[in-house]
Amino acid sequence: MPFVIDRRSFLKQSLVATGAFSSGLGALSLRARDAKSIMVRWALLSDTHIAADPGDTYRGFKPHENLAKVVDQLKASHFEAILVNGDLARLEGKPVDYVRFTDFVDPLAEQSALVVTLGNHDERKNARSALTKLSGEPQPVEQKFVTVVDTDPVRFVLLDSLMVTNIPAGQLGKSQRDWLAASLGQDSSKPTIVFVHHNPDSDSDIGLVDADRLLAILKSQRQVKALFFGHLHIYRHTQVDGLHLVNLPAVGYNFADGEVVGWLDASFTSTGAELKLHAIGGDLKNDGQVTRLQWR
Secondary structure, three states, X not given: OOOOOOHHHHHHHOHHHHOOOOOOXXXXXXXXXXXXXXXXXXXXXXXXXXXXXXXXXXXXXXXXXXXXXXXXXXXXXXXOEEEEEOOOEOOOOOHHHHHHHHHHHHHHHXXXXXXXXXXXXXXXXXXXXXXXXXXXXXXXXXOOOOEEEEEOOOEEEEOOOOOOXXXXXXXXXXHHHHHHHHHHXXXXXXXXXXXXXXXXXXXXXXXXXXXXXXXXXXXXXXXXXXXXXXXOOOOEEEEEOOEEEEEOOEOOOOOXXXXXXXXXXXXXXXXXXXXXXXXXXXXXXXXXXXXXXEOO
């Protein structure tokens, strides 16, 4: 049976409600007695690519209309958290891009925790200024936007792979990798899920340039069960050494006609996860498909 936290309890637990935070970030901690029986439900979005112009179109897709459709679907259900995994903005992360983006997501923060990562089309300063209703616990990683969300069944770690705005490749950097290794080393008892925008492929011209070093950390820490990423605008699931690698579909548009546009309804427990695809565009044939992950 899913673990549901009511709005009043969430407000008591969130620093957003008390105002005891800076930079628009609050702490989210979901607790209950029996972690093994708890399920937390997250909506996983990526690559929304919202521009200042509501009529912006790419490859025949209208990202504003796509995100509006997804928001309506999210409002119809209950989620403990809603994640947007990078490339919130269309190209250069202009301040007005984030004004348009927050018009969509800020109302969602009234019913669910809202968390994000940053991608190569985001601009860190502008994003920080605009995103005032985020939850999660910010981490002390210099010049990076790193967040941890701790729940009873699993811990979520949200990394920052933005290297240079509007340059395709991404990078974590030594300080973030060192923080990650130290953080994971402090507590190996709880299943941990990691999110990053860029695909973990250092051989790709557009991927995460230090992907090999990231994967070395994650594979060595057996409590890390899955790495979710976006960037490629495809939906795929693979494994390496028992570590699940999930490429989230894009909300804004696809790069190839045979790829789905949509989002995932994800339920996480201490033993695995269930991912349900909600297709809103592109190849719709797998709409409603459920993928089950078992933790190593």
